[in-house]
Amino acid sequence: MSLTYLKIASLFSTVALVLSLSACEQFLDVAPRESIADDQTIVDQKSASTALNGVYSALASGGYYGTSFQSIGYLGGGDIQWTGTQSQVQEFVTHNVRGDNSTISTVWSAIYVTINRANHVIANVPKVTDPLLTDALRNQYLGEAYFIRALAYFDLARTFGGVPIITQPTLTATSNQGIPRATQAEIYAQALSDLDTAEPLLPNPTTVQTNDRYRATRKAAWALKARLYLYQSNWAAAEDYATRLISDNTNYQLVAPFNAWFANNARGTRESVFELFYNGTTEVNGHRGQWQPTANGGTRQWAPNNELVSLLTTAPNNTLNGRNTLIASANPTTWYGNLYYRSPGSDPSYIFRIAELYLIRAEARAQQNKLSGALADLNAVRARAGLAASTATSQSDILLAIENERRLEFALEPHRWFDLARTGRATTVFKDPLNNTAALPSFRLLLPIPISQIQVDAALTQNAGY
Incomplete structure (x- = not known):
């Protein structure tokens, strides 16, 4: 683990920012409040809640879903341009990312800070004996921490491939040094294991009134499982978990018209499965x-x-x-x-929308040659956008139509690069940055491990090709 990461992790303290909420701010009661957390804060129900809020704050930070991590998906997808002057940002657009790129270093550290905060909750909440920390609350806190850790490892794996698996809190400067990289498959397995643990612990909302779209729920775990299984090409499982959410049309719907889920200050609509809350003062979305x-x-x-x-x-x-x-x-x-x-x-930062679950199921069905069902899901998303039904008929044409639909449905969400990378289509869509007449080399489907990490931890090795 790098000194940068360890210094950031060591800044966790017992200080918590407590937001004063009035009756007119009741909406904020469902949203994670900004806080700083470490193992020393988790001694009772209140400090356990504060520590968990610290995990959400790390997830929503500028280095993670606040801006930097999402920028990888935007800039690498081929539809977004960089108008600034920093050459390192342009590297994502040209697919020529170097190991000394500051954005990938920021993202690596931010995600591991999130994992470390989740590890503190997972390690210490079970030890609390405060009667105010009921079994239901304890389970919920642990389930949320396991879910966020699963999301963090999933994001690391799809960005960098294999990374070190760390499941214990970082307590000293040398706690987690010398841990070699696991494989990408092992990271996905770790994420799935965390989701399996989280699922029965998380609340399972059955009504719109009880469905908190700003915190992890069992439904959010199902959404992540559907996405993870899609990345693993486990089509049957991806279809199954996507169906669980699509079938819950009390809680989740393709709201119409298309912009109803974000325009006119909308938030937390039935379109949303999980989005991150920012209050615009102590928590600002960059x-x-x-x-x-x-x-x-x-x-x-x-x-x-x-x-x-x-x-x-x-x-x-x-x-x-x-x-x-x-x-x-x-x-x-x-x-x-x-x-x-x-x-x-x-x-909000949008992490899961029901439209994605429709398109996950469409792709999974098409891959299983369930073409009529795939078209039904694809056309549901198209109809909500005011578009006619797709004319695709063959399996290959339907899969390409789904890819193109995802491109526009999530035009300003960070899916395009990761979609093209996971399917290998990036090598067809993009050119080699060093030879414009050749296809993008397959090694560039993963980003390089930050050189700053490799320089301080001999156990880390660079991705092939970099």
Whole structure:
């Protein structure tokens, strides 16, 4: 583990920021409050809750789902341009990421901080004897920590491949040094094991009123399982877990029109399975500043490129309140992303939407040659976007249609690069950055291990090709 990571981890203290909530702020009661947590804070129910909130804060941080991790999915997908001047950010657009790239170092450290905070909860909450920490609360806290750790390991695996598996809290500067990288398959297995542990511990909401879309639930665990099984090409299991959510149409629906899940300050709609809450004061989502133009108080350093603008502003995608509302124009030549627009930065970060579960099931069904069912799921998503049914008929055409649907449905969400990488299609879609006449080399489907990590831990080795 790097000194950078260990220094960050060692900053965890017993200090917690306690937010004062009035009756008019009742909505915030369901949202994780910002806090700093380590093993010393977990001595009773209150400190256990504070520590768990610290896990959510790490998940929502600028290095993880706050901005940096998501930028990998945006910039690598081929539809987003970088308008700034930092050459290291442009490396994602050109698929020429180096081991000394500051973003991958930030992401690595941020995800391991999240894992470490989850490890503290998992290790210490079972020891608490406070009668206020009921069995139901204890199980919930542990289930949420296991879920977030599973998500963190899944994100590490799909980004870097094999990484060190650390399941105990980091207590000293040398606690977790010398741990070699596990394989990508072993990391996915670790994530699945954590989900299996989390699932029976997590609350299983049955009504809209009891469904907390800002914290992990059993339904969120099912969503992550569906996505994980898709990455593992376990089509039957991916279909099964996606169906569990799609069948729960009391809690989850494709809300219409398309922009109803994010426009007009919407949050926590029935579209959402799990999204991260930001209050815009002590917890600020940095996405807005990156996407919005200077006229709106942003920097517009990420922007839709000409190809994406053309796709979203011409037929058939330019439907009323359709996917074209994901972007807006400051002038005829300056387009910007408009999924994150609230000022201050209180937009949610969207981790799972029900639309993804439809498209996961569509892909899983198509891979099993269940073509009519695959088309039904694909067309449900298309209909919500105001589009006619797909004309694809063969298995290969349906799979390509699903890939293209994901491209536009999640145009400003970090799926495109990871979709092309997991299917190997990136080697067809993109060119070798060092030889524009050749295909993207397959080793670039994973990013390099940060060189800063390798320099301080001899047990770490670099991904092949870098």
